[in-house]
Amino acid sequence: MSESESTGPEKPRAIVVGHGEFSAGLVSAVGQICGLADKLVVLSNVGQTPEDIEATLRQQLARTGARVIFTDLPGGSATIAARRIARDTPEIVLVTGVNLATLLDFVFNSAGTPEEAARSAAERGKASLIVIERG
Amino acid sequence: MAIQLYRIDDRLIHGQVVVGWGQPHNIRFLVLVDDLVAASDWEKELYRMAIPPEMEIYFADVDTAIRDHPRYANDPRPGILITGDIGSMLRLVKGVKAIGSVNLGGIHHRAGRAEKLRYVFLTPEEEAQLHALEASGVEVTAQDVPSARSRPLAEVLEGEAK
Numbered sequence: 001m002s003e004s005e006s007t008g009p010e011k012p013r014a015i016v017v018g019h020g021e022f023s024a025g026l027v028s029a030v031g032q033i034c035g036l037a038d039k040l041v042v043l044s045n046v047g048q049t050p051e052d053i054e055a056t057l058r059q060q061l062a063r064t065g066a067r068v069i070f071t072d073l074p075g076g077s078a079t080i081a082a083r084r085i086a087r088d089t090p091e092i093v094l095v096t097g098v099n100l101a102t103l104l105d106f107v108f109n110s111a112g113t114p115e116e117a118a119r120s121a122a123e124r125g126k127a128s129l130i131v132i133e134r135g
Numbered sequence: 136m137a138i139q140l141y142r143i144d145d146r147l148i149h150g151q152v153v154v155g156w157g158q159p160h161n162i163r164f165l166v167l168v169d170d171l172v173a174a175s176d177w178e179k180e181l182y183r184m185a186i187p188p189e190m191e192i193y194f195a196d197v198d199t200a201i202r203d204h205p206r207y208a209n210d211p212r213p214g215i216l217i218t219g220d221i222g223s224m225l226r227l228v229k230g231v232k233a234i235g236s237v238n239l240g241g242i243h244h245r246a247g248r249a250e251k252l253r254y255v256f257l258t259p260e261e262e263a264q265l266h267a268l269e270a271s272g273v274e275v276t277a278q279d280v281p282s283a284r285s286r287p288l289a290e291v292l293e294g295e296a297k
Contacts, residue, residue: 049243073150073153075150075186075187
């Protein structure tokens with residue numbers, strides 16, 4: 001599984017994993033907007049077996065101490081792998097359907113628990129989906 | 136409409152299946168044929184939660200899928216049948232004797248497999264199983280998503296680098 005991580009003073013607090021370059025693009029945008037890309041680890045499922053995706057996620061969770069996983073599609077292979085991990089690691093929080101607004105809320109929210117930060121981020125992400133017609 | 140696609144994909148249910156093939160073909164049911172998944176309530180629930188509400192999913196081991204294939208084939212809705220490995224599809228094809236084509240959608244790298252396409256890696260035993268599929272009268276092609284070119288088995292086995 002491909003992996004990249006910005007250098008910075010803080011350990012990453014979440015892993016962002018998805019199809020193609022989706023995660024890299026989102027985290028790059030977080031860095032451009034607020035300079036906090038180092039709080040996120042980027043993973044892609046490209047060319048990986050389900051076992052590879054799960055193993056890499058477990059390895060990165062152990063290495064970083066991150067407790068939150070963001071995935072792109074509810075039915076995607078990364079989400080399936082993350083749900084397998086969440087089954088035997090109850091402290092892991094999974095958020096699927098991640099968007100840029102979700103990650104921006106998350107990286108600025110350092111006060112609460114990972115669960116609280118994930119819940120707040122998911123709400124912000126949902127609220128950012130707006131249809132504007134004849135605006 | 137019945138089964139639109141018989142697919143071998145080691146990721147089973149995932150984005151390419153649910154969205155990539157599911158949306159343009161208006162897929163309304165999936166048949167996941169896997170002996171291990173069919174034997175586990177937790178695995179079934181895992182995949183059931185991965186599909187959108189407009190789709191229905193059936194789980195079957197290979198023997199059950201052979202028995203129930205007429206029901207899938209006569210379903211008026213368009214569907215996709217998926218196995219996670221070539222051996223399961225070969226058993227299904229031999230048991231059903233009514234499958235005309237099989238799609239290689241994703242068989243990824245692991246020890247002992249050689250790269251054929253960026254999404255198809257095969258052991259010599261798996262190559263032999265694919266030849267056996269063709270010898271059963273089945274057209275075998277590789278195509279990960281609908282917009283990609285469908286590649287015949289002979290071309291797949293030659294490999295992309297050659």
